[in-house]
Amino acid sequence: MLRVELRPEISNLRSASAPVLALFATSIVGAILFVCLGKDPARGLELFFVEPVSSASALSELALKATPLLLIGVGLCIAFRANVWNIGAEGQFVLGAIGSGGLAMRMPAGAGHWVIVPILLAGALGGMLWAAIVAELRDRFHANEILVSLMLVYVAELLLDYLVYGPWRDPQGYNFPQTITFPPNAAVPRLFDGYRADAGAVLALVAAAAAGLFLFRTYGGFGLQVGGASAAAARFAGFSARASLWTALLASGAAAGLAGGLEACGPVGQLNPYVPAGYGFAAIIVAFVGRLHPVGVVLSSILMSMFYLGGELCQSRLGLPKALTGVFQGLLLLTLLVCDGLVRYRVRWLSPVAAGVPAPSPPVPAGDALPSTAASVASDPEH
Amino acid sequence: METLALLVAASMNAGTVLALASMGLLINERAGVLNLGAEGMMLIGAVLGFAVDVHTGSDVLAFVAAAAGGAALAAVFGALVVGLDSNQYATGLVISLFGAGLSTFIGIPYTKERLTERPHYEVAGLSHVPFFGNAFFKHHPLVYAVIALAIATGWFFQKSRPGLVVRAVGDSPHSAQALGLPVGAVRLAAVVAGGALAGIAGAYVSVAYTPLWVEGMVAGRGWIALALTTFAAWRPGRVLLGAYLFGGVTMIQLRLQAGGIQLPSQLLAMLPYLSTIVVLAAISRNSTRMRVSMPASLGKPFHPRA
Numbered sequence: 001m002l003r004v005e006l007r008p009e010i011s012n013l014r015s016a017s018a019p020v021l022a023l024f025a026t027s028i029v030g031a032i033l034f035v036c037l038g039k040d041p042a043r044g045l046e047l048f049f050v051e052p053v054s055s056a057s058a059l060s061e062l063a064l065k066a067t068p069l070l071l072i073g074v075g076l077c078i079a080f081r082a083n084v085w086n087i088g089a090e091g092q093f094v095l096g097a098i099g100s101g102g103l104a105m106r107m108p109a110g111a112g113h114w115v116i117v118p119i120l121l122a123g124a125l126g127g128m129l130w131a132a133i134v135a136e137l138r139d140r141f142h143a144n145e146i147l148v149s150l151m152l153v154y155v156a157e158l159l160l161d162y163l164v165y166g167p168w169r170d171p172q173g174y175n176f177p178q179t180i181t182f183p184p185n186a187a188v189p190r191l192f193d194g195y196r197a198d199a200g201a202v203l204a205l206v207a208a209a210a211a212g213l214f215l216f217r218t219y220g221g222f223g224l225q226v227g228g229a230s231a232a233a234a235r236f237a238g239f240s241a242r243a244s245l246w247t248a249l250l251a252s253g254a255a256a257g258l259a260g261g262l263e264a265c266g267p268v269g270q271l272n273p274y275v276p277a278g279y280g281f282a283a284i285i286v287a288f289v290g291r292l293h294p295v296g297v298v299l300s301s302i303l304m305s306m307f308y309l310g311g312e313l314c315q316s317r318l319g320l321p322k323a324l325t326g327v328f329q330g331l332l333l334l335t336l337l338v339c340d341g342l343v344r345y346r347v348r349w350l351s352p353v354a355a356g357v358p359a360p361s362p363p364v365p366a367g368d369a370l371p372s373t374a375a376s377v378a379s380d381p382e383h
Numbered sequence: 384m385e386t387l388a389l390l391v392a393a394s395m396n397a398g399t400v401l402a403l404a405s406m407g408l409l410i411n412e413r414a415g416v417l418n419l420g421a422e423g424m425m426l427i428g429a430v431l432g433f434a435v436d437v438h439t440g441s442d443v444l445a446f447v448a449a450a451a452g453g454a455a456l457a458a459v460f461g462a463l464v465v466g467l468d469s470n471q472y473a474t475g476l477v478i479s480l481f482g483a484g485l486s487t488f489i490g491i492p493y494t495k496e497r498l499t500e501r502p503h504y505e506v507a508g509l510s511h512v513p514f515f516g517n518a519f520f521k522h523h524p525l526v527y528a529v530i531a532l533a534i535a536t537g538w539f540f541q542k543s544r545p546g547l548v549v550r551a552v553g554d555s556p557h558s559a560q561a562l563g564l565p566v567g568a569v570r571l572a573a574v575v576a577g578g579a580l581a582g583i584a585g586a587y588v589s590v591a592y593t594p595l596w597v598e599g600m601v602a603g604r605g606w607i608a609l610a611l612t613t614f615a616a617w618r619p620g621r622v623l624l625g626a627y628l629f630g631g632v633t634m635i636q637l638r639l640q641a642g643g644i645q646l647p648s649q650l651l652a653m654l655p656y657l658s659t660i661v662v663l664a665a666i667s668r669n670s671t672r673m674r675v676s677m678p679a680s681l682g683k684p685f686h687p688r689a
Contacts, residue, residue, distance in 0.1 A: 141668045142668065154602070165647075
């Protein structure tokens with residue numbers, strides 16, 4: 001019979017190699033998938049892993065797609081480390097787009113380029129507002145934040161639909177559900193002439209650094225993580241559970257809202273029903289694959305962005321459906337969870353005779369399913 | 384009066400989707416497993432059910448395939464959370480995301496397909512009774528099946544020994560293990576059964592409720608079903624009642640849209656989601672009562688200590 005047992009100790013090498021193994025396993029499953037679809041697997045994997053980094057314009061697109069993933073992902077790091085399950089980043093992203101877009105479409109064409117600052121702030125505020133509803137309902141009524149934040153995603157998307165089909169529709173837009181194209185001064189400035197990558201990428205990196213500083217170098221960040229790892233310990237130490245709930249939701253909401261604003265005023269340039277492209281959900285994968293650490297999230301957002309571009313390339317070059325991206329993204333996290341499980345447990349085949357003999361007593365589990373959280377808190381010498 | 388009858392019928396129809404999925408989740412949660420993957424399992428069920436129906440023309444085969452698909456995805460979920468002790472939240476979410484991606488992928492050839500003429504169901508002898516005929520006796524067989532399922536589930540958890548075992552596992556896995564109960568196997572079985580029901584619920588959407596396949600067509604019903612178990616305090620009868628109520632909200636919303644009411648359709652379409660939030664907040668308010676009715680080890684990982 002099969003038996004799953006705890007490993008006596010958790011090896012650092014195994015722990016660190018889990019993401020690499022997961023990526024490897026995803027590639028293998030991906031290659032099999034390509035074969036099943038009747039395509040050359042080498043060519044398919046090349047489109048996913050080589051093409052997106054092989055030219056300046058490809059890199060620019062890579063940065064453009066990684067930006068919202070990184071921003072939302074670092075926000076979710078803070079929330080998930082606080083054990084606050086904000087699953088509705090997609091909704092906060094949409095509210096950010098609505099906030100920024102609503103301001104951008106009213107900007108007079110003569111105003112200077114500074115207007116992008118209040119426009120993006122409006123986006124962050126929109127995301128915070130949407131997350132604040134979740135925080136208030138959890139704080140006051142103990143309503144489960146997973147369900148509330150998710151329901152609000154559907155509400156946000158319907159709100160966007162209402163605006164672009166109704167009051168905000170471009171009167172000269174041939175009845176298409178879209179707002180006017182925003183004036184050029186309301187656009188996020190581009191980094192290089194001729195490439196679409198914009199200042200949002202820089203903002204996202206700054207946000208990742210700020211989140212890292214907050215989590216690992218401030219008292220508030222420490223308290224938040226203690227609360228996430230053990231509510232009882234936090235209560236004992238006098239850390240406020242309410243404060244970390246609100247911090248977690250407002251920070252992740254602001255990040256997602258800013259990402260929405262950057263998307264609306266960057267690559268999209270208007271509001272339409274296609275602004276919510278699923279970045280809010282993909283960023284959940286980004287946060288977990290990045291081990292809820294800002295540095296890891298930078299890497300995983302680039303990887304996930306490659307999957308997006310790879311999916312698009314497979315569509316245009318091989319005639320495969322774009323939905324391949326979602327399959328690859330899900331596979332990556334699934335295999336990572338398996339690898340993480342195998343870091344802590346080993347699966348052994350026991351003969352029925354041996355299975356009857358009690359195994360030597362393994363130690364108590366070393367932590368919850370997010371050992372990196374507890375480990376980094378425990379090993380951080382600052383505290 | 385007949386309009387009201389049709390509204391009741393439509394509410395039961397819409398509620399059946401939620402009741403099927405929610406009953407599966409109730410079984411999971413009674414065993415202590417919180418399944419955030421239901422939305423993905425429903426989508427897989429929906430696409431497989433539709434595809435099988437397109438190829439075979441058989442509704443029965445469609446539901447069987449959907450149940451198998453939902454159960455298979457649930458088995459992956461179960462292997463991870465029960466076998467390898469993964470975080471139930473994270474794993475469930477991945478299953479939902481993966482199910483959404485995979486169902487879109489599988490469903491691409493089927494977006495333009497239509498099913499053959501849908502059968503009409505009538506309970507012989509009763510379908511012509513005024514009001515009651517239209518309200519209660521012209522439904523898809525699954526509408527009645529889910530009522531039977533609710534009764535059976537209630538009996539199972541309250542009166543039967545295996546039901547007691549499942550509840551023991553969900554309330555205190557360590558005590559259950561000390562009694563010699565196979566905690567892991569019970570949880571895995573509950574997860575797979577729940578996944579099969581989620582798959583059937585998904586197929587009910589794509590085969591019976593709105594017979595077509597559209598990407599993401601489950602539209603959050605998996606999440607509403609999850610809220611329903613809380614709303615129902617983990618009691619099958621209340622799950623059924625809650626599902627019909629939510630079905631009613633959806634139907635009233637659609638009626639208002641069709642009735643040319645002056646509110647924009649998008650704002651009306653928010654109603655089911657908003658009412659879920661409101662109900663959830665109202666129910667969760669009394670945290671003591673929540674704690675009493677909730678399976679005590681819900682969402683907590685368990686690994687046997689030898």
